[in-house]
Structures are given as C-alpha cells and as structure tokens.
Amino acid sequence: MPSVTVENYLKHLLLLAEETDGLVPMGALSAALAVVPGTVTTMVKSLAADGLVVHRPRQGVKLTAAGRRLALGVLRKHRLVETFLVQVLKMHWSAVNAEAEQLEHAISDTVLDRLDALLGHPSTDPHGDPIPSRLGKLHSQVYATLATCPLARPVRLVRITEQSAEFLQFAEQHGLLPGASARVTDRNLAAGLVTVQRPRGRPLALSLAAAGRILVEPAR
Amino acid sequence: MPSVTVENYLKHLLLLAEETDGLVPMGALSAALAVVPGTVTTMVKSLAADGLVVHRPRQGVKLTAAGRRLALGVLRKHRLVETFLVQVLKMHWSAVNAEAEQLEHAISDTVLDRLDALLGHPSTDPHGDPIPSRLGKLHSQVYATLATCPLARPVRLVRITEQSAEFLQFAEQHGLLPGASARVTDRNLAAGLVTVQRPRGRPLALSLAAAGRILVEPAR
DNA sequence: CCCGCCATTTTGAGTAGTCAAAATAATTTC
DNA sequence: GAAATTATTTTGACTACTCAAAATGGCGGG
Ligand SMILES: [Mn+2]
Ligand SMILES: [Mn+2]
Ligand SMILES: [Mn+2]
Ligand SMILES: [Mn+2]
Numbered sequence: 135m136p137s138v139t140v141e142n143y144l145k146h147l148l149l150l151a152e153e154t155d156g157l158v159p160m161g162a163l164s165a166a167l168a169v170v171p172g173t174v175t176t177m178v179k180s181l182a183a184d185g186l187v188v189h190r191p192r193q194g195v196k197l198t199a200a201g202r203r204l205a206l207g208v209l210r211k212h213r214l215v216e217t218f219l220v221q222v223l224k225m226h227w228s229a230v231n232a233e234a235e236q237l238e239h240a241i242s243d244t245v246l247d248r249l250d251a252l253l254g255h256p257s258t259d260p261h262g263d264p265i266p267s268r269l270g271k272l273h274s275q276v277y278a279t280l281a282t283c284p285l286a287r288p289v290r291l292v293r294i295t296e297q298s299a300e301f302l303q304f305a306e307q308h309g310l311l312p313g314a315s316a317r318v319t320d321r322n323l324a325a326g327l328v329t330v331q332r333p334r335g336r337p338l339a340l341s342l343a344a345a346g347r348i349l350v351e352p353a354r
Numbered sequence: 355m356p357s358v359t360v361e362n363y364l365k366h367l368l369l370l371a372e373e374t375d376g377l378v379p380m381g382a383l384s385a386a387l388a389v390v391p392g393t394v395t396t397m398v399k400s401l402a403a404d405g406l407v408v409h410r411p412r413q414g415v416k417l418t419a420a421g422r423r424l425a426l427g428v429l430r431k432h433r434l435v436e437t438f439l440v441q442v443l444k445m446h447w448s449a450v451n452a453e454a455e456q457l458e459h460a461i462s463d464t465v466l467d468r469l470d471a472l473l474g475h476p477s478t479d480p481h482g483d484p485i486p487s488r489l490g491k492l493h494s495q496v497y498a499t500l501a502t503c504p505l506a507r508p509v510r511l512v513r514i515t516e517q518s519a520e521f522l523q524f525a526e527q528h529g530l531l532p533g534a535s536a537r538v539t540d541r542n543l544a545a546g547l548v549t550v551q552r553p554r555g556r557p558l559a560l561s562l563a564a565a566g567r568i569l570v571e572p573a574r
Numbered sequence: 575c576c577c578g579c580c581a582t583t584t585t586g587a588g589t590a591g592t593c594a595a596a597a598t599a600a601t602t603t604c
Numbered sequence: 605g606a607a608a609t610t611a612t613t614t615t616g617a618c619t620a621c622t623c624a625a626a627a628t629g630g631c632g633g634g
Contacts, residue, residue, distance in 0.1 A: 139621065160582060173622055175583055180620090192582060192629065222442075223468040233465055240460035245453055248443040359591065380612060393592055395613055400590090412599065412612060 138239045141208045142167060143177060144186060145238075147197050148205035152274065157194030206270040211246055212238040213259035213266075218249050220260040227260040228302035261302075262293030262312035262349070280318055280328055280345035288317050289350035296347040305348075308338050315353050318345075358459045361428045362387060363397060364406060365458075367417050368425035372494065377414030426490040431466055432458040433479035433486075438469050440480040447480040448522035481522075482513030482532035482569070500538055500548055500565035508537050509570035516567040525568075528558050535573050538565075 136144070146166045150158045160178065164171045182189040186201035197205060215234040219225045225233070241249075250256075250268075257273065258264055264273045283289050291314045294305060305311070309332050319337060320329040328345040330338045340348075356364070366386040370378045380398065384391040402409040406421035417425060435454040439445045445453070461469075470476075470488075477493065478484055484493045503509050511534045514525060525531070529552050539557060540549040548565040550558045560568075 137620075161580095164582095169621095170623055171582060172584075172624080177621075219465065223465065223472065225465070225468065229464070233462055236460040236462070237457070240456040242453055242456070244449070245439065245443065245445070248445065252443065357590075381610095384612095389591090390593055391612065392594085392614075397591075399613095 136204060139177070140181065140186070141204070141239055143181060144197065144201050144205040145208040145212070147187065147195060148202065148209060151196060157190060157196050159194045163195065203270055206266040206272060208238050209272075210266040210268070210270075211241050213263055214246060214249055214253065214256075215241065216259045216261070217253055217256050217265070221253060226303075227306070228299040230260065231297040232299075258293070258312070260312075261295075261297075262291070263295070277349035277351055280316070280330060280340065280348045280350060281321075281342050282346070283318060283350050283352075285318055285321060288315055288353040290315050290353045291348060292351050293349040294347060295349060296344075301344070301347070308332065309335060310338075310348060316350070356424060359397070360401065360406070361424070361459055363401060364417065364421050364425040365428040365432070367407065367415060368422065368429060371416060377410060377416050379414045383415065423490055426486040426492060428458050429492075430486040430488070430490075431461050433483055434466060434469055434473065434476075435461065436479045436481070437473055437476050437485070441473060446523075447526070448519040450480065451517040452519075478513070478532070480532075481515075481517075482511070483515070497569035497571055500536070500550060500560065500568045500570060501541075501562050502566070503538060503570050503572075505538055505541060508535055508573040510535050510573045511568060512571050513569040514567060515569060516564075521564070521567070528552065529555060530558075530568060536570070 143163070146163060147158055150162050150166060154162065160171055160174050163178070164174045167174065178187060178189050178195050181187045181201070182195075185198055186204065187195050187197055189195050212234045215237045216227075216230040219230040219233055220227055247268075256265060264275075266272045277292055278284075278289070280289075291310060291312055293312060294302065294310070296302070310316070310330075315333060317331045318328060319331045321327075323342075326342040328340045328342060330340060330345075332338065363383070366383060367378055370382050370386060374382065380391055380394050383398070384394045387394065398407060398409050398415050401407045401421070402415075405418055406424065407415045407417055409415050432454045435457045436447075436450040439450040439453055440447055467488075476485060484495075486492045497512055498504075498509070500509075511530060511532055513532060514522065514530070516522070530536070530550075535553060537551045538548060539551045541547075543562075546562040548560045548562060550560060550565075552558065
C-alpha cells in the first residue's frame with residue numbers, strides 16, 4: 135500500500151497537472167509539498183522506479199496511468215471528506231481542507247463508500263471542486279474566471295480554486311460562494327484590478343490573481 | 355506532535371495496563387503491536403527519554419502522567435470513531451476496530467468534538483468500552499464476566515473486551531450483545547467450558563477464555 | 575560563441591522506525 | 605547450586621524520507 139508521502143506526491147501532481155498541462159516542473163512540486171527541490175528529485179526517481187510517474191530529467195514529471203489512478207483515489211477521498219465535514223459536521227468550508235489533508239490517508243474504501251452514500255453521491259465538494267467518481271472519472275470542465283469572463287454579463291460562481299483559509303473566509307464575507315451570482319463591472323489590466331458587483335452588495339475590488347481563482351459560468 | 359507509532363505504543367500500553375496492573379512486560383507490548391521485542395526495547399527507551407513512560411529494565415514499562423494523558427486522547431478518538439462508524443455509517447461492529455485503528459491518528463480535536471456532539475456525547479462505544487471524557491477521565495468499572503459471575507442468576511451483558519472480527523460476529527450470531535440478558539447455567543472448570551442460556555435461545559457453550567471476554571452485571 | 579543565472583541534480587548526512595541474530599539476565603528445573 | 609529455559613537487551617544493518625550545500629546543465633543576453 136502506498137505511504138502517506140507517496141499519496142501526497144501523487145495527489146499534488148494530479149492537481150498541478152490540471153493547470154500545467156504537460157510536464158510538471160520539479161520546482162512546482164517542491165513548492166506544493168513544502169519540501170526542498172533535492173528531496174523531490176530523489177522521491178520522483180523512486181516513484182518512477184515504481185511505475186507511478188514518468189521523469190524527464192531537467193524537464194519535469196507526469197503521472198503514469200497507474201499513478202493517476204492512485205491519485206484520483208486520494209483526491210476522491212479528500213473531496214468527499216471535505217463534503218462530509220461541511221454538510222454533516224457543519225464545519226466551515228475554510229477549515230476542511232486542512233482536516234481532509236490528513237483524513238484522505240486514513241479512510242478505507244469501505245468507509246468512503248458509506249460516506250458517499252450518506253451524502254447522496256455528490257458531484258462537487260464545498261468549494262465546487264469536482265469529485266472523481268468511484269471509477270476514477272474526473273469531470274473537470276474548463277470555466278471562465280472573474281479575471282477572464284465577459285464584462286457586465288451576469289455570471290454564476292461555480293468553483294473557488296484556492297484553499298487558503300483566509301481567502302475562503304474573505305470570499306464568504308462578500309457572498310462569493312459557489313452558486314452565487316455576480317457581475318464584473320470593470321477590469322483594469324494595468325492596475326491588475328477587477329471590480330465585481332453582487333446583487334444587493336457594494337462593488338467589490340479584487341486583484342487579478344484573486345479573481346482568477348474564482349471560476350464562473352454564464353448565468354441562466 | 356506525537357507520531358502514529360508513538361500514539362500506538364501509548365494507547366496499547368494504556369490498554370494493557372488495565373489488565374496487567376503494575377508494569378507491562380515488554381513481551382506483552384511486543385505482541386500487541388506485532389513488532390519484534392528488540393524494537394520495543396529501543397522505542398520504549400526513546401519514549402522514556404521523552405518522559406512518556408517509565409522503563410524498569412528487565413521488568414516492564416508503564417505510562418507516566420503525560421503518557422497517560424496522550425494515550426487517553428487517542429483512545430477517546432478510537433472509541434468515538436467506532437461509535438460514529440456504527441451509528442451513523444451503519445457499519446458492522448466487527449469491522450470498526452480496524453478502521454478506527456487508522457482514523458484515531460488522523461482526526462483533529464475539532465473534528466472529534468463535532469463528532470462527539472453529533473453522537474450525543476456517548477459514554478460507551480459499540481462494544482460497551484467506556485469512552486474517556488474530554489478531560490481524560492476514564493470510567494472503567496470492574497465487572498464480573500461470564501467466566502466468573504454467579505451461576506443461574508440472570509445477568510446483563512455490558513461489554514465485550516475482544517476486538518477480533520470473528521469473535522464479534524460469533525457473539526452477535528448468538529445474541530451476545532451489550533445490553534442483552536443471559537444466565538450461566540453451568541461452568542465446568544475441568545473442561546474449561548461455560549454454558550450460557552439466552553432468553554428464547556438454545557444453550558450455548560463457550561470456552562472459559564471466551565467467556566472471560568464478556569463482562570456482565572447482575573440483571574435488575 | 576560565451577557568460578551568467580536559475581532550476582535541477584548530486585552528494586553527504588541525519589532521523590524515525592524496523593528486523594535478525596547474538597549477548598545477557600532472570601527464572602525454572604533438576 | 606548448577607544447568608537449562610525464557611525474556612529482554614544489544615548490535616549491526618536496512619528502508620523511507622528529509623535537508624544543506626555543492627555540482628551541473630540549459631538557456632537567454634550580450
Ligand atoms: Mn494529505
Ligand atoms: Mn475542496
Ligand atoms: Mn492505531
Ligand atoms: Mn471498541
């Protein structure tokens with residue numbers, strides 16, 4: 135059975151692959167795992183020896199089919215646990231990522247199935263992140279973000295791709311939750327600033343970086 | 355924060371202390387943890403250096419106050435998780451020990467408190483094992499067992515102190531659950547056999563060892 | 575074409591936990 | 605009161621991970 139360390143390497147690799155498509159640079163993985171680059175090189179070589187990743191020296195890493203399968207399993211656990219923590223235990227959505235980071239390695243497949251059933255087989259977690267199916271299918275659509283969507287048009291928030299508790303608390307404070315509707319009234323590339331209008335709310339200023347973490351679809 | 359290994363050493367030490375009172379022999383710990391005796395000696399010395407246990411060479415180990423505090427925390431997690439798995443996820447009581455063995459190390463105190471509240475602050479787990487309080491109080495009464503209780507008198511089962519899935523399945527099969535009532539009709543020390551009568555059931559033969567794992571109190 | 579910068583890899587070393595097998599104590603047994 | 609048996613400890617070695625710091629390689633600018 136893969137160790138906690140291996141599971142974390144694979145899961146982060148899967149997450150990074152979503153935004154990096156192609157090879158994930160060693161530095162990115164090193165940053166995501168909060169480990170020095172030399173450690174990543176060593177570990178990646180050993181993962182490659184186990185057939186879980188492909189390593190192109192000086193270029194990057196990517197998951198093999200086997201590695202991806204494992205990673206999807208861990209991600210499924212992570213997101214179902216988050217959903218459970220919010221829906222059943224009524225925890226705040228800004229706290230559950232940290233908890234799930236541990237629990238994802240301790241939950242058996244049997245427990246996971248029960249949890250899944252209890253929650254009614256949800257397709258997304260509290261942040262709008264898609265939950266991989268039991269068979270390892272990941273429904274990850276490409277969405278616009280508050281940084282890229284058309285101006286003035288009403289949009290519905292579908293997903294917040296940013297785990298930090300501070301950001302999530304800030305977002306909730308201003309009603310920026312999955313399902314909420316909004317409208318980008320102004321976007322100033324030079325200043326790196328986006329202005330968002332919420333129904334019955336003051337205009338809200340966001341950095342371009344922050345806006346890029348909020349995925350949206352056209353409303354209605 | 356203590357590692358998973360340390361938590362397991364301490365928890366098992368606490369459990370063994372209940373039956374061994376005084377010093378727990380190294381061999382007992384070694385058997386409980388499924389680790390070679392030399393490993394236990396090494397680890398115990400390092401636990402002793404951290405002030406979590408007292409080691410009397412060639413005699414045994416026992417928890418210090420600090421070690422006991424930690425162990426009680428782990429045990430509380432274990433038993434609350436078991437209760438959750440049975441009551442909320444409807445798992446079988448014979449399967450939950452193994453699951454809790456992992457989860458006890460991954461659950462934070464915040465999640466534990468929520469779980470505790472959700473379950474209505476239970477005082478015992480599905481096996482009748484007492485759940486340590488948040489402050490580390492363990493309500494562990496001394497009970498008679500089917501191997502020691504008076505003959506012919508009706509008793510109520512309060513606790514099954516045996517984790518093995520096979521035993522628990524067998525017990526349930528014959529209605530030997532916490533809360534059930536029964537009567538010991540015969541006890542043959544020579545043959546090491548106990549005969550138990552359940553209301554509306556055939557007489558059931560148990561080994562003395564098995565009977566000793568079933569704790570009872572006088573009915574009514 | 576060469577220089578320097580930056581990412582990556584190597585090297586050397588350390589921690590935590592484990593086992594196998596030999597050495598040592600403590601208890602029984604005779 | 606030895607000798608034999610059994611429990612415990614020591615020793616030496618190994619795996620999995622990690623870091624610090626030095627070496628290396630690939631570019632991009634000149
Ligand atoms: Mn994790
Ligand atoms: Mn999430
Ligand atoms: Mn455990
Ligand atoms: Mn129990």
